[in-house]
Amino acid sequence: MRIVAALGMLALSAGCATTSKVEYRVITSPADMKGMTDAFYMRRSVLELSASNVPAGKTDVETTIAIQALPxxxxxLRIGVAAHRGFLSTTKINITKVENTDLVKSIGVETTDETVNRINQIGGVAVKLIQSAAMLGLGNISCLSPADGKQIFELNPTxxxxTFKTVRGNCITVTYxxxxxxxxRVQDLPKNTATSLYxxxxxxxxxxxxxxxxxxxxxEKIRVSDPAYLQYxxxxxxxxxxxxxxxxVSVTTEAYTATNPADIVGALTAQGKAIKDALEAAKKDEAK
Structure with a gap:
């Protein structure tokens, strides 16, 4: 009867809310990767600015500036992640990364993710365009000129x-x-323990x-990543x-078929009867 009771407790456990579980680990040596599915870096951001001139009439031009926040x-901090294998459930994960980087592009749970919109090597960003009209060859010296090419500035939100300096002076300010x-805090990332959070x-x-x-x-307003802190x-x-x-990030949930309670009851009844029959057969053998 104790075995039947144990099966009943197992059935009750199976009926509780199920969650997908993973485990994180800080990777500092090859040994830390043992048991891990993959490893990745958190994201930071850089600011890319580039200018180009477009005609605006017979004598005028417009300087168009593209502003991009790139991951x-x-x-x-290198972080390992592993699917958690529990007694009643197992989480399967599949990580897709931005090409030629260790940045997570998407992480699929219990499904192979082949439909993610592709991000290009530098991250796929929304381009903001701003324009300032000036006479060709005249006017004030501009902060950004097409002759300067693309300029990258490292961002530190903390x-x-x-203030960032171009070849023409300190003319760019970013306020977070x-x-x-x-x-x-990134230091508070739960490590070496099962969690249902990404x-x-x-x-x-x-x-x-x-x-x-x-x-x-x-x-212009942009969005940047601050790797000193984590959301989830x-x-x-x-x-x-x-x-x-x-x-x-965006979370997409697919249909999930939970275990039917009737199936659990049926399995519990069948196992209980099998144990009862085995016990009765053993008693008869002892009586002989």
Whole structure:
């Protein structure tokens, strides 16, 4: 009867809410990868600016500036992740990375993810265009010129605000917005324990101000990743988590078929009867 009772407890456990589980580990040596499914870096952001001139009438041109927040690897912390194998359930994970990087593009749970929109090598970003009209060959010296090519600036949101210098002077300022309320410090990432949460670099708004000329100031808002802090979402029972081009994630849940309670009851009844019959047969053997 104790065995039957144990089966009953098992059935009750199976009826409890099931969650997808993974385990994280900080990777500092080859030995740390033992048992891990894969490893990745959290995201940080860089600012890319480039200018180009387009005709605006017979004598005028417009300088168009493309502002992009691009994802890069925060290589100060490498994190291993493994599917958690429990007694009653097993989580299967599949990680797709941005090409030629260790940045997670999407992480699928209990399904092979082949339908993610492809991100190009530098991250696939939303391009903001700002324009300032100037006479060709005349006017004030601009902060950004097509002759400068693409310029990359390393972003550090923990500074709160930063000023960047082009070949024409300190004319770019980035001011970071507050952290989301639910963030945790990256040091507090749960390690070597099962969790149902997926962690990613916290997202912050950033205001980019470009003093294009003495008289023209342009402002744009972008989203950047702050790897010093983490946000999180819960893994679906089945589905995928996909990273946005600048920052943040989306969770897609697929249909999941839970165990039918009637099947559990049927299995419990069958096993209980089998145990009862075995015990009765053993008593008869002893009586002979």
């Amino acid at each position: 890069r690897e925060a290589q100060s 500074n709160g605000s930063e 917005g507050p952290l989301p309320k639910e963030v945790i 962690y990613y670099s916290a997202c912050r708004d950033a205001d980019v101000v470009i003093q294009q000329t003495d008289d023209v100031v342009r402002r 979402v819960e893994f679906p029972l089945k589905g995928k988590i996909e990273h946005h081009s600048q920052c943040g």
